[in-house]
Amino acid sequence: MQRFDYPKWTEDLLLQAMESFVGLVIMLSFVYTCISTVKVITAEKEKQLKEAMKIMGLPGWLHWTAWFIKTFTFLLLSITVMVILLKAKWYPGTDHTVFTNSNPFIIFIFLLLFICATITFCFAVSVFFSKANTAATMAGLAWFLSYFPYSLMQQRYDDMSLAEKLLASLCSNTAMAYGFKLIITFEGIDEGVQWHNIWKTTTPDDNLKLGYLMIMLAVDALLYLLIAIYVEAIFPGEYGVPQPWYFPFTYSYWCGKPVESLNIEEEPIENEFYEKEPTHLQTGIKISHLRKEFSKKKVAVHDLSLNMYKDQITVLLGHNGAGKTTTMSMLTGMFPPSSGTAIIGGYDVRTEIVGVRESLGLCPQHNILFDELTVKEHLYFYSRLKGLTRQESQFEIDKYIELLELIPKADSPSSTLSGGMKRKLSVAVALCGGSSVVMCDEPTAGMDPAARRALWDLLQSQKKGRTILLTTHFMDEADLLGDRIAIMSGGRLQCCGSSFFLKKKYGAGYHLIMDKSKDCSVEKVTSLLQKYIPEIEVNLVVFRNYHYISFDIQ
Ligand SMILES: Nc1ncnc2c1ncn2[C@@H]1O[C@H](COP(=O)(O)OP(=O)(O)OP(=O)(O)O)[C@@H](O)[C@H]1O
Numbered sequence: 001m002q003r004f005d006y007p008k009w010t011e012d013l014l015l016q017a018m019e020s021f022v023g024l025v026i027m028l029s030f031v032y033t034c035i036s037t038v039k040v041i042t043a044e045k046e047k048q049l050k051e052a053m054k055i056m057g058l059p060g061w062l063h064w065t066a067w068f069i070k071t072f073t074f075l076l077l078s079i080t081v082m083v084i085l086l087k088a089k090w091y092p093g094t095d096h097t098v099f100t101n102s103n104p105f106i107i108f109i110f111l112l113l114f115i116c117a118t119i120t121f122c123f124a125v126s127v128f129f130s131k132a133n134t135a136a137t138m139a140g141l142a143w144f145l146s147y148f149p150y151s152l153m154q155q156r157y158d159d160m161s162l163a164e165k166l167l168a169s170l171c172s173n174t175a176m177a178y179g180f181k182l183i184i185t186f187e188g189i190d191e192g193v194q195w196h197n198i199w200k201t202t203t204p205d206d207n208l209k210l211g212y213l214m215i216m217l218a219v220d221a222l223l224y225l226l227i228a229i230y231v232e233a234i235f236p237g238e239y240g241v242p243q244p245w246y247f248p249f250t251y252s253y254w255c256g257k258p259v260e261s262l263n264i265e266e267e268p269i270e271n272e273f274y275e276k277e278p279t280h281l282q283t284g285i286k287i288s289h290l291r292k293e294f295s296k297k298k299v300a301v302h303d304l305s306l307n308m309y310k311d312q313i314t315v316l317l318g319h320n321g322a323g324k325t326t327t328m329s330m331l332t333g334m335f336p337p338s339s340g341t342a343i344i345g346g347y348d349v350r351t352e353i354v355g356v357r358e359s360l361g362l363c364p365q366h367n368i369l370f371d372e373l374t375v376k377e378h379l380y381f382y383s384r385l386k387g388l389t390r391q392e393s394q395f396e397i398d399k400y401i402e403l404l405e406l407i408p409k410a411d412s413p414s415s416t417l418s419g420g421m422k423r424k425l426s427v428a429v430a431l432c433g434g435s436s437v438v439m440c441d442e443p444t445a446g447m448d449p450a451a452r453r454a455l456w457d458l459l460q461s462q463k464k465g466r467t468i469l470l471t472t473h474f475m476d477e478a479d480l481l482g483d484r485i486a487i488m489s490g491g492r493l494q495c496c497g498s499s500f501f502l503k504k505k506y507g508a509g510y511h512l513i514m515d516k517s518k519d520c521s522v523e524k525v526t527s528l529l530q531k532y533i534p535e536i537e538v539n540l541v542v543f544r545n546y547h548y549i550s551f552d553i554q
Pocket residue numbers: 294298299300318319320321322323324325326327365473
């Protein structure tokens with residue numbers, strides 16, 4: 001077959017076009033991955049999913065490793081395509097490729113190191129933000145900014161010392177740009193990058209070698225990872241207990257228990273509003289002088305001291321804004337206490353939150369579920385997080401979907417469940433995996449009466465061997481479920497004891513409070529009510545300039 005000789009300029013043009021195309025693909029795939037990774041990681045934080053997973057036992061390193069593997073797999077695919085494009089013979093009848101002489105394996109390793117640096121760069125950016133959209137915008141900006149040292153100093157490249165170039169390479173994009181500049185220069189002298197010249201310069205005037213840049217990319221990857229871990233620890237965002245800035249130098253960070261004992265003083269909580277504590281039961285949660293100030297004026301929890309026992313359900317009962325969720329958030333490490341502490345399973349919530357979370361199951365007030373995961377997958381995921389084997393996890397799945405009557409929905413994604421079903425699943429998630437301390441924040445909110453009853457039965461049947469804390473503002477729920485009921489109001493514990501103790505103390509019965517207008521006849525209202533409830537008693541209460549009629553019904 002006769003070979004047609006193309007003019008040389010068309011070959012050069014095609015190669016240049018390919019170079020630009022490959023450059024664009026590299027750029028776009030990395031920018032896209034960087035922005036989307038930062039966005040999803042921060043969204044996980046924003047929706048409290050990350051903190052919930054950590055509360056349920058997800059170690060921080062595993063979270064980062066999972067994200068690393070996922071992003072790495074995607075980028076690995078894109079750099080493989082890139083290397084193929086760089087080495088593909090684009091021009092018919094010639095051996096010319098974009099990088100004709102270079103060893104593709106070296107280019108691949110170089111890009112592999114760049115991937116690692118890019119992923120940890122995303123981690124480092126994500127820890128500075130709590131809102132996904134802001135984080136994504138800033139990630140795009142930061143990604144381009146990290147290319148700036150290269151473009152700004154390009155004019156004086158020849159005058160720069162090696163130290164200056166290496167310092168600029170602390171920005172991974174700059175290291176990548178320097179690397180490609182070297183590869184292109186090696187290509188220019190028809191040698192290409194080879195194993196024998198990665199520790200050589202292309203000209204005697206240059207001082208930068210590809211080997212140095214590969215080391216710098218590895219250093220960048222490690223540096224960004226350390227920044228991510230450190231900043232996340234001292235600035236966990238809206239949720240999480242911040243560590244002191246010097247935490248890497250503390251004994252407890254590396255060896256678990258701190259040197260000094262964190263045991264809180266054993267002071268019996270006794271007064272007329274606090275029922276004598278059971279002596280035959282083990283304390284599961286010990287709260288001591290817990291206080292939370294959101295600001296100088298806003299104290300959500302005042303000096304709360306309370307013990308909760310194993311094999312019992314302790315109910316925190318209170319009106320909206322009484323401080324129940326804040327208390328639970330401090331116990332689970334979502335918020336650090338302003339003062340005071342709590343010991344859960346022998347661990348202090350201020351300093352040993354990882355230990356606290358080993359035994360913890362949480363059903364937060366707002367469902368924290370993964371939209372795409374099914375009911376079964378949620379139970380499997382959280383059971384495995386708690387350390388159960390595949391077989392044990394399967395047993396947990398079967399048990400809870402049956403107990404909570406979720407069998408027909410077992411394979412449905414959580415986003416397709418009704419509100420009540422989502423609550424059921426959240427409670428099952430808290431109980432599964434053998435959590436010995438279970439906290440449920442208003443678990444029956446939004447449930448119909450039959451579902452509430454089923455959930456009450458489940459909680460009653462599951463309390464053996466566990467310390468269960470649940471919050472509610474339903475008196476009937478507290479009465480039925482609570483072995484001990486702690487009533488909170490205005491951030492303070494008002495009284496605590498069994499349902500029997502509280503009824504004896506405050507009188508079993510109901511209070512009816514009515515708003516009274518100026519011309520209201522108390523006698524007429526009372527006689528009307530007495531027609532239906534003969535034993536009703538009236539007493540008039542004046543509260544903050546408003547008049548109320550308060551009735552006691554025994
Ligand atoms: N992040 C926050 N910043 C400032 N104030 C807060 C914050 N979280 C809660 N508060 C305030 O603390 C008080 C207690 O709130 P909390 O959510 O603990 O009450 P609650 O008893 O759980 O109420 P509900 O039954 O409505 O959930 C409220 O006055 C609330 O406005």
